[in-house]
Amino acid sequence: MVGESRVKETLKDRAPEEQSEQAGLIQQISVREAAPTEVDPWAGEKVFDLEHVSVSYGSSLAVNDVSMTIPKNEVTALIGPSGCGKSTLLRCLNRMNDLIPSARVDGEVLYHGQNLYGSKVDPVQVRKLIGMVFQKPNPFPKSIFDNVAFGPRILGLGDIDHRVEKALRGAALWDEVKDRLDDNAYGMSGGQQQRLCIARTMAVDPEVILMDEPCSALDPISTAKVEDLMNELKEQYSIVIVTHNMQQAARVSDKTAFLIVEMDAAEGNRWGQLVEYDETDRIFTNPQDSRTEDYVTGKVG
Amino acid sequence: MEARDTIGAFGRGGADRPPPSLEASSPRYGEKLIKGFLASCAILSVITTTAIVISLLLPTADFFGEVGFTDFLFGTEWAPTFTPAAFGVLPILVGTISTSLWGMLFAVPMGLGSAIWLSEYASPKARKVVKPVLEVLAGIPTVAIGIFGLVFLSPVIEGVFPFMVNVPPFSAGVAGLAIGLMLVPIIASISDDAMRAVPGGLREAAYGLGSTKMKVATRVVFPAAISGIIASLVLAGSRAVGETMVVLLVAGASPNLTFDPGSSVLTMTAFIAQTATGDISTGSITYDTIFAVGALLFVLTLIMNIFAIRLVRKYREVYE
Amino acid sequence: MRPQSAGNSPEISGSERSRLATAGARAVTLAQLSSQPRGDRFKGGIFLALLLFAVAIALLGLVAIIVQAAVKGAPAFGMDLITNGPSTLNPEQSGFRPALLGTLYLILGVILLVVPLGVSAAVYLEEYADRTRWWNRMIELNVQNLAGVPSIIYGILGLAFIVRGPLDLGFILAAGSMTLALLVLPTVILAAREAIRAVPPSIREGSLALGATKWQTIRRQVLPAAIPGVVTGVILAISRAIGETAPLLLVGAASFVTFAPTFFGDNGYTALPVMIFNYAARPQDEFRVLAAAGVIMMLIVLLAMNSFAIWLRNRYEQQW
CATH class of the missing domain: 1.10.3720.10 (MetI-like)
Structure with missing residues (x-):
């Protein structure tokens, strides 16, 4: 509760500045929109189909009735105020919610048409295909090399040295660490640690990478590096990112989903609700829902 | 290898292959087997408890086949190996309570004093030295403390307070003192943990109002940590009741029904150790007596332990 | 270790927090109303002296156990202690x-x-x-x-x-x-x-x-x-x-x-x-x-x- 109100405050504080940035953004985008669109942005292949997905912990609802499709080889952002369940929603996409015994998922999460929560589905197999990068960098207490090599080793993938180098290059980290691969990963800076975690995920060749506020613990320079990386990564991977930073969503994503906190005043319950899901350009320039507009223009937060 | 290629193809983005299966590539019986093994190791502790209860209960039942329940619990004469034998447990029960009480009388003020000093007064540096040293005291084998009591404490105390040692070198009071020495670190360590778990804000609020350090310690921190402190006392009491080597060496072997610290007493633990070391045959009444006394000891300490665990759990729930 | 973890997750339930706060405030107010600065300083000094005494006794006990055994056992130190078995006839060896x-x-x-x-x-x-x-x-x-x-x-x-x-x-x-x-x-x-x-x-x-x-x-x-x-x-x-x-x-x-x-x-x-x-x-x-x-x-x-x-x-x- 405390954390939430603090976040709100800071958002309010930053509102004017953000608004002016928004204005710049809108200009940019409207220039782009002037050019005739040649391809339908929803025509491509998709990785996830969410159909009426609700998540609850015990008896309390966390996310209510979300339906959306997530395209392949694009960056999809989930934005919204804290407590709107965007992280919870993200964690159902690779069954990390299974780790919380009381968590329950209703509805269907289809991954290439297969229900992720089907009775025969193995969560371990799911996580091999759908990797995750966490809010706080969480390298293993091992050497840099062993951090990246861990995944390929347990999955029995061959040619570890080559894979590690490729993953570190992919995460734009190779040049910084190639001379100290045997050093403990805890000696790296926060930004390097987070890129190491991304490299670690790439080393097992997933199809999708889920990112849960990957830059919230990083300084602006490290954040910029990770954002650049995302733009490159989407050629190879489909990325779903949760962020509370709207500018980040605007910068890196192709599609954006906006969730809000719904409240039942009588019962005191709160849960997340999907308000609008569209191309990022449209969410930020021409949202269909007034609540989205209020949020992206900084009127409420 | 095949799996790797499929995954690889996804990594490269384009290919039109069907998505890889989400089902487990193998049933992973190994994982289930390992979980079963780990669970059975945990269950071993339950088996141990069951075995303790069974091994105490069966001979105890035999014992009460020959000796009346009230004769045992309320009898005032203990002479199980004499003819005629007497099985009144009160003398050795009182012996246990006596040595434990004298021990606690010493250990409670010393232990709590140390705990308050450690948590409220000691500089981090002093704390870093004193706490491990106290832990070393807790780790000294009780046989060594018993020898210290027998060879050093007993003659010294006899010299200063002759009424404390009626039958040199044996004395319930001196045994209690030696036990107390062993209890101090237990009380100090757990109470210190409990007091340090009291939120710092509470202290700062009190200081902010101009309280002295002593008042903060005794009227704010101490009451707030009271359940953990009581738990430490109960645990120490349970250790005192179960202590064997010190009383075996220092308290003597006479089942006297008295709380006099100068008297020599026999405790329940000392009786068990003394009798079981001798050559006794399974099924004899002497053999069964060991188990009956053991059962009483087990019940006493079990009650104290469960009470202490409840209290510890309570203070951990509150602050963590 | 425990106090640190307690500090990292100060999740006290609301009612418990207010109970503690009230208790702390009441204690402090009482202390304030009844305090006489000079007497307080004196009492605080005595209190600290008692705490230090408790710690000193515990540490002294540890030192005494070790020193006493070392002094008493000194005549027997030597390789015989490790290489020989027990003998009733010549205990020296x-x-x-x-x-x-x-x-x-x-x-x-x-x-x-x-x-x-x-x-x-x-x-x-x-x-x-x-x-x-x-x-x-x-x-x-x-x-x-x-x-x-x-x-x-x-x-x-x-x-x-x-x-x-x-x-x-x-x-x-x-x-x-x-x-x-x-x-x-x-x-x-x-x-x-x-x-x-x-x-x-x-x-x-x-x-x-x-x-x-x-x-x-x-x-x-x-x-x-x-x-x-x-x-x-x-x-x-x-x-x-x-x-x-x-x-x-x-x-x-x-x-x-x-x-x-x-x-x-x-x-x-x-x-x-x-x-x-x-x-x-x-x-x-x-x-x-x-x-x-x-x-x-x-x-x-x-x-x-x-x-x-x-x-x-x-x-x-x-x-x-």
Whole structure:
């Protein structure tokens, strides 16, 4: 509760500045929109189909009735105020919610048409295909090399040295660490640690990478590096990112989903609700829902 | 290898292959087997408890086949190996309570004093030295403390307070003192943990109002940590009741029904150790007596332990 | 360690917080109203002096135990102590050889039993057990209770279940090892759980998110990270087993053995603390000197182990 109100405050504080940035953004985008669109942005292949997905912990609802499709080889952002369940929603996409015994998922999460929560589905197999990068960098207490090599080793993938180098290059980290691969990963800076975690995920060749506020613990320079990386990564991977930073969503994503906190005043319950899901350009320039507009223009937060 | 290629193809983005299966590539019986093994190791502790209860209960039942329940619990004469034998447990029960009480009388003020000093007064540096040293005291084998009591404490105390040692070198009071020495670190360590778990804000609020350090310690921190402190006392009491080597060496072997610290007493633990070391045959009444006394000891300490665990759990729930 | 973790997660329930706050405020107000600054300073000084006295007594007790044994045992120091067996005829040349070997074997057996069993049980309880299930809560409570059962009760268990009864091994060294292992098992489980719990959940999540199975995560991430804590706990538990005397008296660690023991040989064995106890209980002073020398030998081993454990703990404590 405390954390939430603090976040709100800071958002309010930053509102004017953000608004002016928004204005710049809108200009940019409207220039782009002037050019005739040649391809339908929803025509491509998709990785996830969410159909009426609700998540609850015990008896309390966390996310209510979300339906959306997530395209392949694009960056999809989930934005919204804290407590709107965007992280919870993200964690159902690779069954990390299974780790919380009381968590329950209703509805269907289809991954290439297969229900992720089907009775025969193995969560371990799911996580091999759908990797995750966490809010706080969480390298293993091992050497840099062993951090990246861990995944390929347990999955029995061959040619570890080559894979590690490729993953570190992919995460734009190779040049910084190639001379100290045997050093403990805890000696790296926060930004390097987070890129190491991304490299670690790439080393097992997933199809999708889920990112849960990957830059919230990083300084602006490290954040910029990770954002650049995302733009490159989407050629190879489909990325779903949760962020509370709207500018980040605007910068890196192709599609954006906006969730809000719904409240039942009588019962005191709160849960997340999907308000609008569209191309990022449209969410930020021409949202269909007034609540989205209020949020992206900084009127409420 | 095949799996790797499929995954690889996804990594490269384009290919039109069907998505890889989400089902487990193998049933992973190994994982289930390992979980079963780990669970059975945990269950071993339950088996141990069951075995303790069974091994105490069966001979105890035999014992009460020959000796009346009230004769045992309320009898005032203990002479199980004499003819005629007497099985009144009160003398050795009182012996246990006596040595434990004298021990606690010493250990409670010393232990709590140390705990308050450690948590409220000691500089981090002093704390870093004193706490491990106290832990070393807790780790000294009780046989060594018993020898210290027998060879050093007993003659010294006899010299200063002759009424404390009626039958040199044996004395319930001196045994209690030696036990107390062993209890101090237990009380100090757990109470210190409990007091340090009291939120710092509470202290700062009190200081902010101009309280002295002593008042903060005794009227704010101490009451707030009271359940953990009581738990430490109960645990120490349970250790005192179960202590064997010190009383075996220092308290003597006479089942006297008295709380006099100068008297020599026999405790329940000392009786068990003394009798079981001798050559006794399974099924004899002497053999069964060991188990009956053991059962009483087990019940006493079990009650104290469960009470202490409840209290510890309570203070951990509150602050963590 | 506990106070730190308490500080990191100050999640006190609202009602408890307000209760504490009220209690603290009331105490402070009372203190304010009744305070006389000069008297306060005086009382505070006395109070601190009493606390320091308590700490000093505890530390003095530790020093006295060590110094007394060292002074008393000094005449017996020498290689005879290690190389010779006991002899009633010439106590001056008696030593602890069979007892040292006996303790070495006993502890070897304890380690072999207790490390796999204890760590496995701890892994089950921390990583697999669903705490909403009653049986898992029961196992947990049971382990805590077992840690408080008096050691002599384990002796009774060993006598009734391992030496005689179902296992019927006889008075052999292996029976002593098993009894001691059961005795320290709860301590090892509790220490290993603490160490496993200290590994942050983010490490587990990171591993699982790469497609590692639960056991791969435990085996390759959690256990390696928990090793320092586990080793510390095991060392402390083992050092307790080394000093345990009472249960061994019941499972046949005879006192006068002049030869080196074997695990399953049925011609008797002894252990260092048992032999110390036996020497100490004899009236002749020569034997008491021997006992004191034995105590010093035992304390040196234990202090070395304890210091190593403490060093290990400090070295790896704040990894996260």
